[in-house]
Amino acid sequence: MTSVVKNQIVGDSTMNQLKQTLLSFNTRAKPVLLPVVGIVIFLFLWTLAASSINTSLGKFPGPSAVVTQMGNLYNEHNTEREKASAFYQRQEERNAKRVAKDPTYVPKTRAYTGKETFLDQIVTSLITVMSGFILAAILAIPLGIAIGLSKNLNTAINPIIQIFKPVSPLAWLPLVTMAVSALYVSDDPFFAKSFVNSLITVTLCCIWPMVINTSVGVASINQDWDNVSKVLRLPKLKHIQKIVLPAAIPSIFTGMRMSLGVAWMVLIAAEMLAQNPGLGKFVWDEFQNGSSESLSRIMTAVIVIGFIGFLLDRAMQKIQYFVSWDKSSAKL
Amino acid sequence: MSTLLNISKIDMVFPTPKGDFTALKNVDLQIKKGEFISLIGHSGCGKSTVLNVVAGLYQATKGGVLLNNKEVTEPGPERAVVFQNHSLLPWLTCYQNVELAVKEVFKNKMSPSEMKDWINHNIQLVHMDHATHKLPDEISGGMKQRIGIARALAMQPEVLLMDEPFGALDALTRAHMQDSLMEIQDELNNTVIMITHDVDEAVLLSDRIVMMTNGPAATVGEILDVNLPRPRDRIALAKDPEYNQLRSSVLEFLYEKQRKVETISTKKTPKTKVTEVA
16 A cells, blocks of 8 residues: 555656646747747748749749858858959059159049949948938937927828828839939039938838827826926926936837838838849849849848848847836837 | 915816816815815815816916915926825836926025935935835835825925825725824924825824815815824724714715715616526
8 A cells, every 4th residue: 555655656746747847848948949840840831832933043942042042142242352352452552653653643542343242232221221210210209299299280290191101102212312313412422322312211111100109109198297297397398308208218119110110121122123222222133133043042132131120120129128117118 | 373375266167068067166275384184075076176276287267276375377396296196207216206306496406415315305204215216116006105205295395285195005005104194294294285085094184174065066065173182193093082073074974965876876776686686
């Protein structure tokens, strides 16, 4: 009988251990394992689908083709950089020689005019999207605060916002291009015209969600906080700085995150349409190129675009977490 | 003592889509310096409206409020308000919440080090010095209300207005807060108007209890003088005949003279149905 009891105890403890391991599996391993399983299944299905699609440019690219292209694109970038530095070195040597011969000679330096690599295009797109986004924030947040604080201003401006908000910024693109080439006239422009075009397109698409979210956040500020400010007789500017702005930070960031996501999508499309430098141009150039490698290079770009979009959102979320008092609103 | 605050025959009319709604009619009340006044009445009778008019957040339609013989036209720190749900700014620590008030009220009157001492003094007064640098979300409801009181006291108001300051707290915390408030009041002898629903709280804390009739067109129904000696002790008072006499007269006013008929009858209907089923 004692052995039976013993067995039962042993059985219980092994059961407990099993439960414990299952629990730790649930809490620790699951968040890592499940995404891995998801990715593996996705890669498998992608390979399967890719191998059964034959295009005039060869087979649809599968995961392995993308990995190969990632390596290729990186190597191309390196060789291009080597070429560039070799060019500058030659130029320097040549100039030094001429100056040695004739001290009155003023050396000319010319920029290297090689093809932009994939990495260059990524950097261009990132700079464009961030500049457009920041410009939109500089315009939209003060405007949103003004609209949120004044009902009259809200009534006056709201119809305009409601009409322009649903317009795809791509529809603006021809108008922006023409307006920029008419107005932005300078012999030695500090910014390239194509950059200004893309930037304004991004700004146009970022501005509406930011204005709307900021004004809603400001207008729906807790009445008690407003009363505190009134009892203290805070001056208008201090009221905005101490009460309104912190109170609206969660909604401002919601608007910013929304618009940054849309901006990234729109920018790629705008670059494709307008042939402005950036990832969109890379995709379009590869498509026009039509080599047997084009599709796999485009597929690589697609994945990189997605990954960068994800990182941008994550970065905004992190900033929100540090800036906002309402930590729950900064979660995914 | 002369009158500090004169609520002089105020009417309050709110325009609504269905026509004008008269919330207050001829509310008249004179308060002396150092007096503790409770406003009691059923919900919706306009207690908060009275307080908001005194605070300057509303403008009376007729009549007006005089503080030191000067008319009140806008909110101001000399009439500090303790709001029902603490209304601390959640992005500021307890210290910073009080600091915001002190910096604004004593802008050119105190040096930075004097301000710092004054802020800490007020936080100590409400026994919150252990949580000075915590955010409001990190402390309990009672503690938040203490900081709310500290912020109001730090403005050195001529009249302290409290809108159901302990209404959202549990019974034990509330009793504790009432004791703290009495202790502070013994020290500072502020002029206070407090709105409450709680009969015991009113009798325990007040010098006078102002009982309001039901709205619409609510007004001051009766005023009860509470002459119980201070300091008051809730346990000793529980057996005190005078205390119980006062308590029952407030209850009588609320539940016999100003009984809210309609709400009770609507609540009764589902109950009778239950008994039928049973």
